[in-house]
Amino acid sequence: MSREAKAAAVEAEQVRKVWGKTVAVDDVSFRAEPGEFLVLLGPSGCGKSTTLRMVAGLEEVDGGRVLIQGRDVSRLPPAERHISMVFQSYALFPHLNVAENIVFGLKVRKVPKAERDERLAQVAALVGLSEHLDRKPAQLSGGQRQRVALARAVVAEHPICLMDEPLSNLDAKLRNEMRQEIRALQQRLSMTVLYVTHDQTEAMSMADRVMLLNAGKVEQFGTPDSLYDIPETTFTASFIGSPPMNLLPLLPDGGGVRLPDGGRLELELPASAILGIRPEALKPAQPEAALLTTEVRAVEYLGADSVVAAKVGDDELAVRMPGRVSLRPGDRLDLACDPEDLHCFDAVSKRRRDDWRALLADAVAEIPSRGASDGRREGPAA
């Protein structure tokens, strides 16, 4: 591999992996552009690691192709794909010190000692390990071990790096720091990174684009903003965001639609319509301007904001409010929402319905005018 490794595109074309009766990866296609940070996100068992391992060549594809810079590498052994990998278990050699661990691969590839030393010095400085080169892995903290694993991947100077949950063994603070470090390193070296995680916060904060997987299939693929703003399915809506989007059935009642709290909107929507509202889109409102009337069940104070669990009909929804709130269980909480923050889905197909959403948003836009003319009443009972 030349030292001036250029960023490379990675593509999967309908890749497939079957274990007995389990279709672990079901015709997944994607393309990571050169220098892109692409996150593979999804719940446990959805096929993230298997997809990554097929790209690396650690698993054979049962169908489809893997391409690097447009070249089919599906039948090449891992070493000939010139890809680095960082795993959740750092897989360091316990009997080798930090320096030896980092350059192990270079030694195997018979890179001359002078060049090895130069690259080691550069990479160690880059990840902040210059002071610890003599230590054994057992003498390092979790974060330092993670840096050794990163350094080992980076020193190879491969244009593509695959990472499988590399931060899951670290505590929350360190994980945050390492996220930023990895992202900075990736941009500085313009590596193409495929990064696996089940943590949507990690995906949203690191990714150029996210591929959300569900049961071996691509559920949605796009920028973090697009997954957050325009979830195409209820699965995406309830996977992205913390707490995730509230999804409430809209109960049909004759020609109109009964809101979950008993209010009524005169519009024609089928029985399967689901209303989606993000916790941060719900705002306390005057009763006459409210979309929903709820009863507070619990309040979770998080510092910068609080998440209120509120009961509406048989459902519970989450409301994110700034700072500390004075609400108590049993309090009444009237809530409004800007019409543009509403989402609509079909409970049968589980897909987004923008046509229904438009009907609903128009009706909701009418609410604040109702009764508002006879002056302001007492504020919400909360």
Ligand SMILES: Nc1ncnc2c1ncn2[C@@H]1O[C@H](COP(=O)(O)OP(=O)(O)OP(=O)(O)O)[C@@H](O)[C@H]1O
């Ligand atoms: N070697 C294997 N033999 C049989 N089944 C396997 C094997 N590896 C994975 N699977 C199955 O394939 C599916 C996908 O597994 P995979 O490890 O890719 O999931 P994942 O998304 O990485 O999950 P996690 O977040 O838990 O790591 C699972 O149902 C898993 O049980």
Ligand SMILES: [Mg+2]
């Ligand atoms: Mg996995």
